[in-house]
Amino acid sequence: MSPHADPLLHTRVWWKEAVFYQVYPASFKDSNGDGWGDIPGLLSKIPYIASLGVDCVWLSPMFESPQVDMGYDISNYEAVDPSYGTVEDVERLIKVCHDNGMKLILDLVVNHTSDQHAWFKESRSSKDNPKRDWYFWRPARYDEQGNRRPPTNYRSYFAGTWDEHTQEYYLHLYDKSQPDLNWENEECRKAIYDSAMRFWLDKGIDGFRVDTVNKYSKHIDFxxxxxxxxxxxxxxxxxxWCNGPRIHEFIKEMNSKVLSHYKTFDGQPVVTVGELSLTPDPEGVLSYVSARAKELDMVFQFDLTHLGQSNGFSDKYDFTEWTLPEMKQIVNKWQTFIEGTDGWTTVFNENHDNGRSVSRFADDSPQWREKSAKMLAMWLVTQTGTLFLYQGQEIGMINAPKEWPIEEYKDVESLNFWSEAVRLEENGSDPTRKSRIMNGLRLMARDHARLPFQWDSSPNAGFSSGTPWMRTHDLYKEINAASQEKDFNSVLSFYKRMLRMRKEHNDVFVYGAFELLKPEDLNTFMFKKHHQEKTALVALNFTASPQPVPSPSEDMTMLVSSYSKTSGDVLQPYEGRVYINY
Structure with missing residues (x-):
């Protein structure tokens, strides 16, 4: 038996059966015409979100920030950035979500702060400041020629970030404007718990999505x-700097000292979902999500969204072709790793850091994009675990047109990779890099998920009465929520039906055991879900050509197809079907 096994395996808890909906506030809805989405705009769309069948809204960072990294560089945990609104607006959002029967979680970004945070300003003010040790500072080293070098040779860490005032380098995993907090310092941890966590939990939020959760503990000898x-x-x-020696100690402390003392508005446990990168081993993931461990409720594991990314950080956007059997093995791995344990898993294929799923995993051409979106919806909602949707996914939003030049891309990561590609091509060390990186950005850049939400066919897709901070997709008149709400056969209507189906049969779809069929088939993705005497068969065609579908057992009937009319024992292009026995 697994060391994580528990006699009450997969105990039913609200967050396991919930549908979470991620809102990226800058791109969701602008209320005041400044081109930037805001919380009053989100408030106006809460009835829309509730109508989908959503149980919990996840609001990406809206805290005070210089916005170097779209709010993941926080300068004050207890304030809302004026571009988004006010603390009072968030208090109203909490109430409106609760009044609509939905919970609300916020991002917890505590691996680093902005370099404009008061803590860091104090830390860098002098070497003997009381908060100096709240961040990592180290002296320079010098090569044989006397040239100053960073304290380590880590990519990004310390690299090139020399503080002239105190004559030392500071540690940062991400942009130089995002210095890493030193979790080894107990006073720093206490401040994090008070400022970033209790401040918002006391206002009634229902939990956190925990950013970069496995990077708090480093090998501090570097x-x-x-x-x-x-x-x-x-x-x-x-x-x-990942999964370090004290990481589990830190997360257990966060839980015991803070999270365990709070309940949701309806008396349930608050929820945590961690962003767990660079942890490919199931046992490593289970160490974070075992219920007995009392650390995190669940985590995002990114093998699926990393499909197509080359190995290594520097090659992230150097696209590599992948096959359907590779995708199947990833899904199978993270669907089955919780069996026989007291751990839990998540189901998602989009978020704010990836290209749109229709463009990446299916076909976003005019002929097939709606069929693709429906098939992918069926693929998601029939998997075991907690379901996370990203704004616009429910209307089948797709990547920016391939014709858009690099000038339309706004994300700091995209622009950094592009600048590096230009430099390497110009100095002759990699003469094809620009074209390769641009190809990768067109598929996988974070920008695609950040295009303004397409509400209707009015100017700027109804997102803003002003000029949006990012260009609106060229196809917003063809792909928008308003037109789809009136159409029974739209992607939006299909998502609503699929979410109702998932809730109606949550025993088999949320909690059922996963069995992969035909793992080497290059064209179809088929699996069974089992719960006690109940079985569901899911058959998905990932191609634009008809494919054979296996005959279900005699006691099974077709519950749903993504096509309005099916064709016997043939799956039509990008068709998905679910069969079930009762």
Missing amino acids: PDAPITDPNTFVQPAAQF
Whole structure:
């Protein structure tokens, strides 16, 4: 038996059966015409979100921030950025969500702050400031020629971020404007718990999505990473800053000292879902989500959304072709790893950090994009675990047109990768890199998920009466919520039916055991779900050509198809079907 096994396996809890809906506030709805989405705009659309069958809204960062990294660089945990509204607006949002029977969770971004946060300003003010040790500071080192070098050779960490005032480097995993907090310092942790957590829990939020949750603990001696790329000074070093020696201690403390003392508005446990990167081993993931461990309720594991990304951070957008059997093995791995344990899993294929699923995993051409979106909806809602949807996914939003130039891309990561590609091509070290990186950005850039929500066919897709901060998709008149709400056969209407089906049969779809069929089939994705005497068969065609569908057992009937008319034992292009026995 697994060391995580529990006699009450998969105990039913609200967040396991809930449908979560992620809102990226800058791009959701603008209420005042400044081109930037805001919380009053979101408030106006809560009835829409509730109508989908959503149980919990996840609001991405809206805290005070210089917006270097779209709010993941927080300068004050207890304030709302004026571009989004006020603390009072969030208090109203909590109430309106609760009044509509939905819970609300916020992002918890506590691996780092903005360099404009008061804590960091104090820390960098002098070497003997009481908050100096709230961040990581180290002196420079020098090569044989006397040239100043960062304290480590880690890619990104310390790289090039010299503080002239105190003559030391500070640690940052992300942008130089996002210095890492030192969780080794107990006073720092206490401040995090008070400012970033209790402040909002006391106002009635129902939990957190926990950003970069496995990076709080580092190897604080910061040894040099092995040289795996002799062409550059900086080297991959995740083994020194991810899943570190005290990480489980820190998360248990966060739970015991803060989270365990709060309930949701209806008396349920508050929820945590962690962003768990660079943890490919199921046992490693279970160490975070075992109910007995009392750490996190569930995590996002990113193998699926990393399909097509090359190995290594520097090659992220150098697209690599993938096959359907590769996708199946990823899904199978993370569907089955909880069996026989007291852990839990999540189901998602979109978020604010990835390209749109229709464009990445199916076909976004005019002929097939609606069929693709419906098939992918069926693929998601029939999987075991907690379901997360991203804004616009329910109307089949797709990537920005491939014709858009790099000037339309706004994300700091996209622009950094593009600048590096330009530099490497111009110096002759990689003469094809620009075209390869642009191809990858067209498929996988974070920008695609951040295009303004397409509400209707009015100017700017009804997102804003002013000029949007990002260009609105060219096809907003063809793909928008208003037109789909009136159409029974639309992607939006199909999502609503699928979410009702998932709730009606939650025993088999939310909690059922997953059995992969035909793992090597290049064209169809088929699996069974089992719960006691109940079985569902899911058959999905991932191609634009008809494919054979297996004959279900005699006691099974077709519950739903993504086509209005089926064709016997043939799956039509991008068709999905669900069969079930009762």
